[in-house]
Amino acid sequence: MAVAxxxxxxxxxxxxxxxxxxxxxxxxxxxALWILYNLSGTFFAGRLAVFSGLVFLIFTxxxxxxxxxxxxxxxxxxxxxxxYYFRVLLxxxxxxxxxxxxxxxxTITFGLFGIxxxxxxxxxxxxFMIPTLFLTFFFDIAAVFEDRRVFESIRxxxxxxxxxxxxxxxxxxxxxxxxxxxxxxxxxxWEAFLYDKLEPLSRYNExxxxxxxxxxxxxxxxxxxxxxxxxxxxxxxxxxxxVLYSYKACFYRKLAGGIIITQxxxxxxxxxxxxxxxx
Numbered sequence: 001m002a003v004a005x006x007x008x009x010x011x012x013x014x015x016x017x018x019x020x021x022x023x024x025x026x027x028x029x030x031x032a033l034w035i036l037y038n039l040s041g042t043f044f045a046g047r048l049a050v051f052s053g054l055v056f057l058i059f060t061x062x063x064x065x066x067x068x069x070x071x072x073x074x075x076x077x078x079x080x081x082x083x084y085y086f087r088v089l090l091x092x093x094x095x096x097x098x099x100x101x102x103x104x105x106x107t108i109t110f111g112l113f114g115i116x117x118x119x120x121x122x123x124x125x126x127x128f129m130i131p132t133l134f135l136t137f138f139f140d141i142a143a144v145f146e147d148r149r150v151f152e153s154i155r156x157x158x159x160x161x162x163x164x165x166x167x168x169x170x171x172x173x174x175x176x177x178x179x180x181x182x183x184x185x186x187x188x189x190w191e192a193f194l195y196d197k198l199e200p201l202s203r204y205n206e207x208x209x210x211x212x213x214x215x216x217x218x219x220x221x222x223x224x225x226x227x228x229x230x231x232x233x234x235x236x237x238x239x240x241x242x243v244l245y246s247y248k249a250c251f252y253r254k255l256a257g258g259i260i261i262t263q264x265x266x267x268x269x270x271x272x273x274x275x276x277x278x279x
Contacts, residue, residue, distance in 0.1 A: 002170045005254055009246035018066060018074055022059040023241040027234035029056060034230050038218065054089075057081070060245055061088045064144040067249045080144075087143040090150045095136050099129045135161050137168070141252040164255050171251050175244055186236040193228045197221050 013019050029052040037045040058081035065080025066072040072080070106121035135158045142160075143153035161168050191198060197220055201209065218226065 002167065002174045002251065005171075005250040006174060006247050008250045009243065012067065012246050012250070013242055016066065016071060018072060018077055019063055019246060020238070020242050021074055021077055022056070022063045022245065023238040025059045026056050026241045027237040030237050031230040031234040034233055035226065038226050057089060058085060060241070061085055061140065061144060063242070063245055064141060064249055067246065068145050084144050087147075087149065087153065088140045091136075091139045091143060091153050094150060094154065095132065095139070099125065099132060102128045134168070134172075137161065137172075138248070138252045138255075141249055145249070145253065145256070160252065160255050167255065171247075175247065178243060178247075179240060182236055182239050186232050190229065190232045193232075194221055194225050197225055 033045050033049055033052060036048060058078065060081075061084050062077035062079070062081025065084060066077050069076075069080075103121060103125040106124050110121050136154050138157040138160055139153045142148045142156040146153075146156065148156050200220070201212075204212070221229070
């Protein structure tokens with residue numbers, strides 16, 4: 001099942017080039033953040049990363065609206081992203097806040113029992129985070145495809161995942177395989193371009209490699225290597241974002257039966273002409 005939806009996603013990307021827009025935007029933002037980090041450190045890059053994430057969300061959400069409508073322009077993509085922006089952002093904040101809250105409560109509980117090591121709390125928090133992310137993975141698709149609100153989109157994702165646990169696991173494994181494949185390919189290209197600068201590493205023993213810090217590696221590749229890394233990062237995200245988001249949308253649509261569910265008031269009545277009136 002998962003392979004068929006991947007093929008469908010690739011066909012969509014070929015038929016609608018506008019779907020590559022989030023990849024171009026995301027790759028550009030990631031490359032800019034990388035260069036800014038190397039020029040000014042984490043202070044400005046960290047703050048710009050938050051803003052970049054909020055901007056990037058417009059384009060990924062807009063991409064889902066284009067897939068939902070089965071076509072559109074860049075202008076329609078941006079308009080759709082703005083229209084559904086908070087329907088995707090708010091559930092995301094709820095999920096992240098819930099995970100953080102669990103971690104804080106576990107830390108406080110451990111502290112009350114005199115346990116100052118946060119390793120146990122972190123492990124339990126991860127134990128909560130992984131199934132939470134698994135069950136709510138399709139909240140953004142539900143919010144856009146079915147016009148679901150904050151908690152409705154989360155609940156809808158959980159319903160779909162519960163009904164198709166094995167299929168979702170296969171889907172995630174395929175996504176992981178795609179990510180690993182693209183990352184390895186980008187690493188090979190990166191090493192090929194920087195072979196002369198990285199060649200001295202072949203003479204390092206295992207202990208020296210383990211103690212090599214990121215700053216030392218950056219100093220070794222120099223400004224040229226920083227630029228090449230930015231380009232490789234751009235193309236990696238350019239490939240991953242459109243493919244994974246299109247695949248995710250096609251897969252959810254298949255699980256949900258391809259039926260777009262519109263929300264109907266739960267209380268009300270029909271008049272003698274068949275019109276629905278909400279209480």
